[in-house]
Amino acid sequence: MISSDFPRSAVTHPTGGDRGRVPGRRVRALGGSLLAAGLLAATTVGPAGHPTIAAAQGRSVVGLPDEMTAQWRNPSVREDDAASDIGIRLESPLENLRLGTKQIVSVTIVNRSNEVVEDLSLRLQRANAVADTAAARLALTDDQSAYGYTGPFTDVPTPLRPGASVTIGLPLDTTPDSPAGLGIGEPGVYPVMINLNGRPGEGIIRYLTSERFLLAVDDPDAAPHPSVAPGITMLWPLTAPTGLLAGETGEAPLSAPLLLENDDLAAQLQDGGRLDQLLDTYVDATSGESGSALREATCLAVDPQLIDVVDRMRDGYTVAAERPSPVSGTRRLRDSWRADSIPPDAEQPGAGAAAADEWLNRLRAAAGQGCTVALPWAGTDINAVTRTGNQWLVREALSRGTSVVARVLDTEPEQNLVIPLSGYVTESTAAWLPLADTTAAEDTVNPESAWENLQRNELPTVRRSTDTAALEDPAMPDPYPLEPIPAPAAGVRVLVTDNSVWNAPTSGRFAGLGAGVTGVTYQGSLAATLAATGPEPLTVGYSNPETRHDPNLDSDRARLTTGTTALRLAVEAARGEAVPTGDGAPVPEAPEPVLVVPPVAPTAPADSAELLATVARLLESGQARPLSLHEATTPDADTEAALARSTESADAERGESRFGAPFPDPSVPSDGEVLAATQQSNYMNDLTQLMVNDPGIALTRYEFMRPLMLDLLRGLTVIGRRNAEEYAAATAHANRIFTLNREMLERLQSSVALLPPGYVYTRVSQSSPLLIVARNGLPLPVDGRISYHGPPGSVVHVPDQLWIPAKGSIMTQMTADLPTEPDKVTLMLRLSGSQGSVVSDPVEITVQTQGPLIGLLGRLIIGALVIALIIRLIQTKIVRRIRGARGTVGQR
Incomplete structure (x- = not known):
């Protein structure tokens, strides 16, 4: 059964009420069907082609425009x-x-207003x-009138001044038919609301706000009904x-020296840090015989980038503000005079090497005792990565993590399992998944x-372009593979919401x-509820917009209570009924397992x-049974065969929507971010193809x-983007990554170049060669080609191959057939890869194209004649002076 968030037909709006009575229902500004219609009518195409909800009334999120705020928070949900x-x-x-x-x-009641609040009272509903x-x-988003079972009001000491808080106790009675109770007569899960009334300032007593959560009520004396416990599997994310x-x-x-922007990771690894506590909690809960069931029912979901960096930290690292260029030349003496002007705190040794070593050793031991699976590298958004259309970026996202986990943790992780942190994959993404x-x-x-x-097979590896370097190409890519990727020999599974x-x-x-490629579904509604727990609650893109409200309206404790109760509710709803046979013996009906996917975010330990602990209690009580991640995600042979037949018959036209984001997802990377990743990854491919292994x-x-x-992949991460308050900071950090990456690529680009001569070539004849220097600052040789552009009639005879040694330069010569008109011709020369991709900035060469009579030879002859004439005139003048001097002497 699919129990996800789907639009409902009736929606109400929370209202206040006077003390002592349940206020009447008033209709939400947008009713359920009207809301659905309104969202469709007021949408525009946003990033990744997803619709975006138009701007609406409601409190804005700091750092986000109003039209984006409406995607995060439905303005008609709990607006009071x-x-x-x-x-x-x-x-x-x-x-x-x-x-x-x-x-x-x-x-606890907190007054964050600028007014004194009096006559406060609370009650449970x-x-x-x-x-x-x-x-x-x-x-939990319903109108207050839906909470029709009420307890008595409890007065709160007042007045409550601005900035002040007060803590009181409310009686919660689950006794059936109790006058002071909530009318709970049987076990179940109940939405509960704490209603706060009061008089702010000079106003009247009215409804002020509410706190909401789910409450589970059990009857330990009830006779057990015949049922079959569902299997349960829980991911334990370490990111x-x-x-x-x-x-x-x-x-x-x-390996390259490890440079970190800050030492925050060391604090998380040290004793008492977040990662230290998360690992301790898991190890303690799954150790020994008592933890064997929980160990079987859980799997360490590890960010491979995290363990790769922690592994490198063990050998020492540096906290630095900027990264030196790998292609810079030897520093000049005059530059070294300025070394003392560098701020002393620009670089400092990291302090977490010992903590990294100890934490990684404990993680390796835990991974060797149970299940481990790799998350996407740095929590990258798989759908955004495939939108770049870059095969090699996709390959790194899909396959790098598994090998890193195997190497660093010395264990065999789960194979061929993709866990998109967005909770879904698009049609175009699915076409790439065989690479996993x-x-x-x-x-x-x-x-x-x-x-x-x-x-080796001389097949194209990068897109070809002779006009624009990939780093400057403004075209958005086609997100589908250029050629269909063959079906994987072993099936690829991908976790997606139902x-x-x-x-x-x-x-x-x-x-x-x-x-x-098989999608393994899990309950989107449960995952969305769990995502809202913790100090940084998330709004996930697969959640129903009718349920999207500011999760901070409810406290951390209330949201955690809702999360653990929802987990128990999901297990109870999945229990299989025992169907009796003819002889009365019950035959168990196998229930669907429950896959628990907690938020992959910096959650509180x-x-x-x-x-x-909730999963452990469900296993101990027999309400659930342990199920391995592999078993939970692997279809049997009959299911595989049925899906194969269905997939072949449902071969949809390209672009037809059959699966993907069910609702607008405000957290997806923007077109600008995808374009930056596309430009840079394509240019990386061009540079890689330009170099030659030695x-x-x-x-x-x-x-x-x-x-x-x-x-x-880090720039396209999901982590940080799904919290409305953190979204702006997350995108700013992504922009910094793209900026620093581009700056490095520009350094690499400028290190491989044709050097302009700095003067005008004047040729004596058409066969005179043009000389140019090619420089390579890369650590590997370069196999390049010279491409040119000139006026009509220009033909430049360039060398077939330009082999430039690593961190070296060569001089090469070309001949050119150039038109004689005009007198000067400007040629544009560029260095390209063997497949035609542009990799260097253009270089201008101006050539003097005059004929031989008035060219250089002519000038030399005329110059020589002029000089000879001058010499002759000087000689004549000298002879005349000598003769004149002799005549004067003879007369004396």
């Missing part, structure tokens, strides 16, 4: 709460209460029990920003081997997304630990360029 400057914070844990018990709920997580998410300074290039035989087959031959799986294999495969062929929880040099051309490619 959003407009209030009075906040409620739940302080008590409320998971899994027992029927017939009483509890005091601790609540509840709505009807919900059957699944999708219904629960909708109920963190690494602070890697962009613009790195490869080195060999040793990590079980194929080495020359196919390894990006560098695949590159060199294509080079509401993102609306028109794809399905068999149970599996969906056919292409030849050899305590919140993550509570989710893990047996005498340990570094290969692909190794030299790979770190720059991985930088682009």
Whole structure:
């Protein structure tokens, strides 16, 4: 059963009410069907072709324009709460209460307004029990009148001055038919609301705001009903920003020195840091015999960039503000005089080498005891990466992580499993997914081997352009592969939400997304609810816009309570019924497993630990059974065959929407970011193709360029983009990565160049050669070609091949057939790759094209005649003076 967020037909709006009565329902500004119609009518095409909701009334998000705010937060959901400057914070844990018990709920009220608030009072209200997580998410956005079961009001000491807070206890009674209770007569999951009334300033007593959460109520005395526990699998994400300074290039035989922008990662790895606590929590919960079930039901989902950087940190690293150029020449003496002018704090040694070593050793031990799977590199958005149309960038995103996890953690991670952090894949992305087959031959799986294999077979590896360097190409790429990618030998699986495969062929929880590519669905509504937990709650692109509101309207504790309760609700809803046979013996019906995908974000360790503890309790109680990630994501032979037949018969026209983002996703990278990644990755391919591997040099051309490619994946990361308050900062950081990466590429570009002569060539004849110097600052030889552009009738005879040694230069000569009119001809010369890609800036050469009689030879002859005439005149004058002097002497 699909229990995702889907539009409903009736939507209400939260209202306030006078003390002591339940206010009447008033209709939301946009009813359910009207809202759906309004969203469709008021959409425009946004990044990645997704529709964007038009601007609407509502509180803006700092750093975002109003039209983007409306995509993050439906302005008609809990609008009174959003407009209030009075906040409620739940302080008590409320998971899994027992029927017939009483509890005091601790609540803190905070006055963030500029007015004194008086006559404050609180009460608990509840709505009807919900059957699944999708219904629960909708109920939490309902009008207050839907919470018709109320408890008594509790007065709050007032006045509450601006900036002040007060904590009080509210009675929560789950006793059936209790006058002070909420009318809870049977176990279930109930949406609960804490209603706050008060009189701000000189106004009247009215509704101010609410705090909402899901409450699970159990009856331990109830007889167990015959059912079959579903299997459960939970990912345990380990991700963190690494602070890697962009613009790195490869080195060999040793790796390049590690440069970080800051030392924040070291703080997370040290004792008590976030990553330290996350790993400790997992190890403690899954160790020994008591943790065996939880260990089987969980899998470490590791960011390969994180463990790669941590591995390098162990050998020491530097915190620096900028990266030196790998192609700069030897520093001149006069430059060294200025060395003391560099700020002393521009570079400093990192302090986390020991912590990195200790943490990585513990992680390696944990990975060896259970399941491990690689997340996309740096949490990159797979859909954005495939939009670049660059095969090698896609290969790095899909296959690099698995090999890095295997190398660093010395374990065999789950193979051929893609986990898009966006929660969905587009049609064009699915066409690239066969490249995620990590079980194929080495020359196919390894990006560098695949590159060199294509080079040996003289197949094109980069797009061809003789007019514009890729770094300046303004055209958006075609997101589909240039040639269809063959189906993988072993099937590729991709985790997607159940509401993102609306028109794809399905068999149970599996969906056919292409030849050899299977979508494994998980509950989008549960994942969206879990994503809203933690100090940086997320708004995911697959969530129903009707449920999108500011998650910070509810406190961290309330959202965590909702998350753990939703997890229990999902397991309960998935339980299979025991169907009796003719002889009365029950035959279990196999239930669908529950895949728990927590938010891949810098979550608080305590919140993550509570989710893990909830899974452990479900296993201990027998409400769920452990299921390995491999078993949960691998279809059986019959399902595979059925999907293969359905996929072939449903071979859709290119561009037809069968799956993808079910709703507008405000967190996707923009066209500008995708274009920057496209330009830079294509130019990296051009430079890689320009270089030549040398047996005498340990570094290969692909190794030299790979770190720059991985930088682009960091720039397109999902992490940080799905929180409205952090979105602007995340995009600014991505822009910094693209900027630093481009600056490095420009340095590399300028290091391989034709050097202009700096003067005008004057030729004696048409056969006179033109001389030009070619320079190469790269650490590998360059195999280039000279291309030219000149006026009509110009023909330049360039060398067939221009081999420039590593970090060296050569002088080459050309001959040219040039028109004699006009007197001067300007030629534009550029250095290109062997496949025609432009890699250098143009160089102008001006050639004097005069004929031989008035050319250089003519000038020399005329000059010689003039000089001879002058000499003759001087000689004549001297002879005359001598003769005149002799005549004078004779007369004396």
